[in-house]
Amino acid sequence: MQVTVVEGLDSRIGDLPAGASAAELFPKQSGMIAAVVNGVIVDLFAPLHEGDTVSGVHIGSPEGLAILRHSAAHVAAQATQRLIPTAKLGIGPPITDGFYYEFDVSEPFKPEDLEAIEKEMVNIIKSRQRFSRRVVSRDEAVIELAGEPFKLRLIGADTGAQVLDPDVMEVGGTELTIYDNVDAKTGETCWSDLCRGPHVPDTSYIPQNAIKVMRSSAAYWLGDQKQESMQRLYGTAWPSKEELRSYLEFLSEAEKRDHRKLGSELDLFSFPEEVGSGLAVFHPKGGIVRRVMEDYSRRRHEEAGYEFVNTPHITKGALFEKSGHLDWYSDGMYPPMHLDAEYHPDGQVKRQGADYYLKPMNCPMHNLIFSARGRSYRELPLRLFEFGTVYRYEKSGVVHGLTRARGFTQDDAHIYCTLEQLPGELNSLLDFVLGLLRDYGLSDFYLELSTKNPEKCVGTDEEWKVATEFLRLAAEKQNLELVLDEGGAAFYGPKISVQAKDAIGRTWQMSTIQVDFQLPQRFDLEYQGSDGTKQRPIMVHRALFGSIERFFAVLLEHYAGAFPPWLAPVQVEGIPISDAHVDYLEGIAEQMRSHGIRIEVDSSDDRMQKKIRNAQKQKVPFMLIAGDEDVAAGAVSFRYRDGTQKNGVAIADAIDEIASAIANRVQV
């Protein structure tokens, strides 16, 4: 039998005996763990047919990793059922960097269980069980899965319909299949699972020293709050021990940079219990970083033609009735304060009173500014900007440091323009956004276009189509990767969001740009056109930082606390060799302060080595050390954060070097 074997860009004709599989073409050492036959991923041992086109799936490729991890999930499930025979199987898909498997168990997993499961997984891997695929009819499956109620639900034993969800690897193929794990020595079937596959040929393809059971947690069955709570076992699997190790190192690096941890270590902010969950207070050093971030943003917005406004934090409910927020998002708002009501002694209402709400968004306020007087087409585009503080009643379980807070300040602007102005406005806006983010030190971006969610939207199809198309065109002009987020838009319009990668490769959603055809109608916004007729403007919502707090957290993690000099709360630490040199450094500090440099001199009675250690731990960009030699030469000695040094630098040169690093916003 002849097949076409594709390897990279080359292809050749392979001659194989009838009934052979891709395993003949790709031995274990090749690293291929599955095959693509005529465009479909299948098991390596799936029989080939005359004329098939075959290529291998490498264990390190995205598809290969998914197969490896999905197979590891099966091993984890088998291990769990060996140890806890009453555990009922849920689903077990591969995920980014690992896999999970869900179980219905009487007791939640304990740390000892996780250790035991990992050990048992290694035993199973060592026993080289073959993953053997078997097609079954629905009736056969129902009989065979009688002891697995959740698997029965997946094949629709109760509802008659299979569950269709990309995370559900069990079903969704053209036929139902069960994978048997067959012991290499005895030929006995040790374990079986409903699964559409494919899998690695046998468990020894999963490197036993490159798997790890990570944690467990509760999760709703199929992600539905109304369904049972399952115990989810998370694990990870990699092609090699080294890759597992570097993944674990990545996790520990991420932990070290956690903004919540750095926030207290560097004395930047805290979340006092007395204030409440999700509400941050910024300390002086955090305040400096924040102020510098804001100042630079404000300056750039001024240059870009934005006008600055200010609006209150609370408002009567009527405003959010008008905007629709009370209809759509009252769950996310703090409950109202009912004010000004008066009652007669018998309880009869004497005076009605009103509900006041903390604002969860600024746009309705800005709309009121727009409509405070008649507007002319000559004023458009009108760009209203505000560092607007908003309050959202996030569910208690989702609050997370500065990235998911209950009170935060948006760098929020609303642009009112005509339909003709919209494409140009979107283009310059994207240029502006990306340029500004680059100035803060982020450089690796992709864009995401979120489209209409038919369940949750207002407005006509035509409006959505036009707005979405304009956003797409603007996004495509940036020559960045554009990802489609189908159905991810807000109820009032489609959006582009800018996703930025940080220093260790994690992506964060930064800026959002949303076109809105709805609020102008709800607020009856109008301007007078050149022909004297009333026209309705289009509105664009945009925030670059998202929120200042969130952006602060992203930068803090991106830089691991070692801010570039322009953002660093303390830019220079003066370190005297002994007390005798304090005055000398104070004199230099005076000069530097007159150049706008944030410098402090450590005049404590610690030793100089200790002062260096302290400044290093505080991640101060420049340490200026002075002793007798420096005083004699009218110079200072630099120590940089990376430990390198430069001695005997003339004071004027030192000032130049530091001032220029600040002015150019470079990292050092």
Place this chain on the structure above:
RNA sequence: GCCUCUGUAGCUCAGUGGUAGAGCAACCGCCUUGUAAGCGGUAGGUCGUCAGUUCAAUCCUGACCGGAGGCCCCA
């Protein structure tokens, strides 16, 4: 909101059914020092809050308030 875990000094953490300790930080001394921790001393906690069990609770139980990891959510 749901599940599991968790809460001792400013920070990191020990510890016990008979009301508590260490290191660092702070404060006070001594030392006067050339590139990541000098030495000594002092002070600091109603053991998250409120109930319950007990002769006795920081420890056991419950509720509440924080926090962590997930789930759901994220305008």
